[in-house]
Amino acid sequence: MKAVRIGICGLGTVGSGTFNVLRDNADVIAARAQAPLVVSVVGARRDNPLCDLSGTRVSRDIFEVAKDPDVDILVELIGGTTVAKELIETAILNGKHVVTANKALIAEFGNEIFALAAKHGVTVRYEAAVAGGIPIIKALREGLAGNRIEWLAGIINGTGNFILSEMHDHGREFSEVLAEAQALGYAEADPTFDVEGIDAAHKLVILASLAFGIPLQFESVYTEGISKLTPQDMDYAEELGYRIKHLGVAVQSDAGIELRVHPTLIPKDRLLANVNGVKNAVLVEGSAVGPTLYYGAGAGAAPTASAVVADLVDLARDFSAGQKNRVPALSFVNKALQDLPIVPMSDVVTPWYLRMEAEDKPGVLSQVARILSEQGISIEALIQKAPAAGAIRVPVIVLTNRAPQGKMDEAVRQIEALDSINSSISCIRVEMLDG
């Protein structure tokens, strides 16, 4: 069997992980791929002490790897969306297949990269771009190919889930846990990407395209972070029978596609509510199969390498079988992709959790209930706590039935205008996740 020749660009966490998995598991990988997978060349600015590069050709110029005649597949693991894009384009123009773990690049430039790849008859694979080692792209693109996907919801940022799990389990404040996550290396020095939901939005866009057959459209995702959540919210949610998770949610309805990343209350007996720490999980509702869930490590050297190598084995199996482009890049053939409308957030309907501080006097709650009712919103559950010693305001927590965000925004504006209520109501969506 002819060896499949790989050029790895980038030797950071995932690059070194991929190099080592290919070496450590070479025997089982070759047995499955029907051919040995050989790293012909590594492109990296510097060596990584985690990799034994003896016997491996190393180039300090990654663009040389993209043109290397001894490379069949270029593995892009340098990250970012500028040089990485240029690198992948160079590889495609030189007839190389590409495997990447770069979620930002696929989410923002995937349409044009896939078009270029199709034009040049090569394949771009990106299993590692979403949820690390969980084979969720393969599940959506192949395993569930007989279904209309109705919705999906995922915990697709491990850093955020670690923070929320710690806040929930130990009653700790967001800022304190964030600092610890940074010290542990789970969170970047600038945590915006993770805690404001941008990273999750990149992944959600990819999942939604695969699920619904729509072009990638990062700019369409509504994104709301977790930095305003408090351990008190976690406690109140628990009291009501819910946990708070930072979810990416994509829904197909008659009105179009919903694409949103936000904190979400989910019933605590759902599996997704019990996915803790840095782990990821994606719940997918298919028209035939019903709900299926995929769980595992969403980041880290070896788990992400697992997904990169799965793509490499897939391509190697394609080569052995003498074929290419077996599976469309976004699951659906290009001409079947539909640019469906994105539902504006004001029209997105969910139940709601509200937390406010109210003066502990008669009539306040009836004013709140009246304002909600005028917007067509009814109250499902209500918790009013005893005032803290010396406090004149008490926490009031309201769980409503399903209402569009537009109506809820108007109700919240009016409630915040009441003298007896504080002027910053905490307002979190609820998803029942029942298929």
Added chain:
Amino acid sequence: MKAVRIGICGLGTVGSGTFNVLRDNADVIAARAQAPLVVSVVGARRDNPLCDLSGTRVSRDIFEVAKDPDVDILVELIGGTTVAKELIETAILNGKHVVTANKALIAEFGNEIFALAAKHGVTVRYEAAVAGGIPIIKALREGLAGNRIEWLAGIINGTGNFILSEMHDHGREFSEVLAEAQALGYAEADPTFDVEGIDAAHKLVILASLAFGIPLQFESVYTEGISKLTPQDMDYAEELGYRIKHLGVAVQSDAGIELRVHPTLIPKDRLLANVNGVKNAVLVEGSAVGPTLYYGAGAGAAPTASAVVADLVDLARDFSAGQKNRVPALSFVNKALQDLPIVPMSDVVTPWYLRMEAEDKPGVLSQVARILSEQGISIEALIQKAPAAGAIRVPVIVLTNRAPQGKMDEAVRQIEALDSINSSISCIRVEMLDG
């Protein structure tokens, strides 16, 4: 694009489900498969009112379908291991690819069927044979292809899981829940296949072959059913921090392969412990990815059809790309399959849960502890309940550390010989499932 022509044999639950999914989702399936999937002919002894067969050719002789020149892929959904085997062999000899949901057939005769298919250059797919709509075979064969699989553990029989969930949640007796499951259609009139673990053993054998690269070997599975479990065991387990699930477990160690189906205590915070009702889930530990879990409907018309259609789309994508036999039937290429030794159960090491009835008098527990200790088994936790009114014996529950079954069998034999202990100790394995 050339249509892919399908012959469906069998029009029971799964057959009619497959027919309907192919019809209802024809547009998205064609868009993903790069070709329309068309049912050329249905082979069934009688029509099924759930299917509108108008416009579809129907044959009362399934063997005609296997020879039909207008069939590219035969879908075997008649079940059983005699006629079904002959049907599949006939199809292969006539150059047809085959998709089947038949776990018993694959588990017992897969080696010979795959060999025949390889000889005739056709592909046999069987995603629906394990865990219904969950794409677990694709995950093991493709999504985790970069990993050495270290172990897997699954809830792979929905009927059994429904019974255990009801016993746990409502304190009901096994026999009572079984009768209800039969009335609901979850359990067969003869429930042996489900409750004694034979169905789970069929599925476990398939998963283990895919995971470890070993030939299918149904005869090697140790199988223990759930009919002796009591709601009291559920309660005691809960008190100790565990739930009881009927698991299929496959482990690769230096000693060989463990293949076993049995009731198992698992820590109640594990996702697998929270998979309830008729749902299935499989937890897989890979050397690179760590633990991943796959959850969903393990049976039913549409979920199983989802898996059948996924296989059909896979084959159609292969045809479009002009290739065949892209993925080896058991994940590993044939010559890499290794007939590794199966570890005898007496050497299988797990922690243990023991429940016995002991006379409520001094010295009894010390005798039990001494016998365990002489076999090298130490006690991790112990519960002794107050005697029921008028009873002279009290329930004693012991959780031990890890011990081989051989040692535990000997200890139990000696404990049961004590005058002060009843002579039928309940003895259940524990798995921590921590990767």
